[in-house]
């Protein structure tokens with residue numbers, strides 16, 4: 704049996720809802736063997752980010768090399784990269800190992816406002832990392848920062864996607880969680896020529912900590928299993944939809960999503976009716 708493998712290069716979230724923890728849980732739920740290279744340790748809970756401790760660039764790259772030299776990977780997901788130096792090193796390693804199924808989640812600011820990417824790192828992300836992204840998954844504020852144009856209306860989101868594709872990104876998923884005044888959350892996939900919409904009902908909840916990480920990790924899991932981008936995005940949208948709907952109500956602030964909800968739904972649907 705072939706085992707699909709995925710590597711996440713991201714920050715650690717002690718609260719377990721975002722970052723490396725969300726990614727590994729998502730890989731596991733989607734039956735993908737998960738591996739990690741930690742870029743920074745954050746002391747974090749549902750109320751906010753209490754501290755950020757970036758690792759030395761060499762420590763980040765050695766973790767990647769440990770995987771490149773032995774286990775290998777079928778897909779890579781990047782999350783919180785924190786600095787221009789880490790971004791440059793990661794971009795070089797992606798090239799060195801020939802890893803092409805790369806999902807870049809351009810994490811910049813935590814929901815509580817803490818900076819997870821230094822200001823001078825945005826340029827490195829655009830110039831060094833985006834050209835290597837098979838899929839880029841910005842939320843609306845991240846798309847604005849990267850594309851340099853306002854991103855609110857559907858037309859503005861499309862224009863930003865075209866601008867981001869010009870950096871060499873093959874597919875852009877413009878996530879719609881931050882869209883205001885709509886009962887539907889639309890994620891827009893741009894493949895360099897056309898747009899596909901992935902829509903779901905908006906869940907009115909405060910428990911959305913780590914939604915972006917979880918979504919991007921689910922896309923990477925699909926790619927690791929050999930799915931095409933559109934199929935991986937469609938599954939990821941289902942996965943995050945279930946995780947948000949069946950919330951765990953943990954913590955006093957913005958709680959994590961439920962990473963086992965999607966699997967439990969599939970299992971319930973497969974069960975014979977009399978067995979339920």
Ligand SMILES: Nc1ncnc2c1ncn2[C@@H]1O[C@H](COP(=O)(O)OP(=O)(O)O)[C@@H](O)[C@H]1O
Nearest residue numbers: 842878879880881888904905906914915918943
């Ligand atoms: N309230 C919500 N109800 C349903 N889906 C949501 C909600 N908020 C976010 N999502 C989904 O979660 C994913 C992450 O979205 P978004 O909030 O835009 O990104 P981020 O977490 O990076 O800020 C997307 O697939 C989006 O469609």
Ligand SMILES: Cc1ncc(COP(=O)(O)O)c(N)n1
Nearest residue numbers: 714721722912913914915916
């Ligand atoms: C270590 C780490 N990485 C990423 C996020 C972003 O999380 P969100 O998906 O809620 O924007 C976070 N809060 N912490």
